[in-house]
Amino acid sequence: MSLSSILSIARSALLTHQKAQDVTGHNIANAYTEGYTRQRLRIQAALPLATPWGTVGRGVTELGVERLRDRYLDATYRYEAANLGRSDTLRTLLTRVESVFGEPSENGLGAALDAFFNAFSELASDPSSSAARTLVQSAGRTLVRQFNSYASGIAQARSDAIVRLRSAAEEVTALASQIAQLNAQILASGGIANSAPDLADQRDRSIDRLAQLAAVRVIENDNGTVSVVAGDTLLVDAGNARGVAVQASGSGFQLVIDGNVTFAPGGGELAGLLEFIDARAPDIASRLDTLAGAIVTAVN
Numbered sequence: 314m315s316l317s318s319i320l321s322i323a324r325s326a327l328l329t330h331q332k333a334q335d336v337t338g339h340n341i342a343n344a345y346t347e348g349y350t351r352q353r354l355r356i357q358a359a360l361p362l363a364t365p366w367g368t369v370g371r372g373v374t375e376l377g378v379e380r381l382r383d384r385y386l387d388a389t390y391r392y393e394a395a396n397l398g399r400s401d402t403l404r405t406l407l408t409r410v411e412s413v414f415g416e417p418s419e420n421g422l423g424a425a426l427d428a429f430f431n432a433f434s435e436l437a438s439d440p441s442s443s444a445a446r447t448l449v450q451s452a453g454r455t456l457v458r459q460f461n462s463y464a465s466g467i468a469q470a471r472s473d474a475i476v477r478l479r480s481a482a483e484e485v486t487a488l489a490s491q492i493a494q495l496n497a498q499i500l501a502s503g504g505i506a507n508s509a510p511d512l513a514d515q516r517d518r519s520i521d522r523l524a525q526l527a528a529v530r531v532i533e534n535d536n537g538t539v540s541v542v543a544g545d546t547l548l549v550d551a552g553n554a555r556g557v558a559v560q561a562s563g564s565g566f567q568l569v570i571d572g573n574v575t576f577a578p579g580g581g582e583l584a585g586l587l588e589f590i591d592a593r594a595p596d597i598a599s600r601l602d603t604l605a606g607a608i609v610t611a612v613n
Contacts, residue, residue: 322372329356329375336378348518350380352510380510387517388531391524395580398525402585403593406474410597413466425459426608428452433612460605464598471594475566478586479559481526482568485548485583486556488523489541492516493554496538500552509537523548528580544579546570565591
């Protein structure tokens with residue numbers, strides 16, 4: 314082996330391992346960076362040189378920087394994030410409705426009903442008593458105010474959920490646009506051949522947040538970009554993103570893409586909000602109306 318070959322091997326080794334040290338330093342500097350994925354320089358032996366006396370090694374070469382990330386764990390996290398997003402959203406909204414009723418409490422519906430029927434019991438004992446009649450009227454007004462207060466509280470909770478639904482839809486649109494832009498930047502940097510791990514980390518953070526809003530599946534493309542399926546709809550395709558909007562539908566609401574395609578989120582905060590707005594809140598209000606109607610019928 315000639316002196317120039319030996320120097321060439323030494324040069325490639327120094328440059329490659331210097332880059333490996335740079336990657337290590339980058340990892341240390343970002344040890345506490347949220348969403349950062351540890352990186353590693355892929356190294357392999359350079360193609361040997363064929364000579365009449367056999368092959369001769371030519372040192373080391375690097376294949377690019379890769380992220381030490383598990384795709385299976387990513388998919389599992391995003392699946393569970395969507396389940397948590399739906400459940401946690403419903404829990405928060407139903408807890409608010411529960412606080413509207415304030416049961417058990419001395420000022421709750423149970424206490425108001427007891428006072429109302431106790432007043433009737435006293436009136437039945439002495440029908441000619443003006444005080445007993447006044448007590449029945451007062452208890453009835455209190456019960457009516459209680460029902461109206463509950464109905465208003467449920468309606469306000471639903472109204473606030475609608476505002477939150479619109480905000481979440483806007484966030485989904487913004488995240489989809491971010492993912493598409495990052496796809497374009499990764500592709501411009503050389504795609505999978507010349508990886509851009511820091512850009513890929515930003516993209517994964519956006520996808521992780523999107524998974525909290527709707528059920529998502531990520532399809533990795535050969536050029537380093539990804540496509541994102543949210544619910545049952547292709548939301549991001551490489552550098553192209555689609556927007557999500559809220560649209561009134563009968564007595565409820567629905568999500569649409571491109572202005573006319575119905576979008577079913579399949580999970581996440583969007584699914585929890587839609588379930589509360591279209592099913593849970595109306596059902597609670599209907600049960601309250603049924604109870605009020607039953608009391609009116611019984612009293613009359």
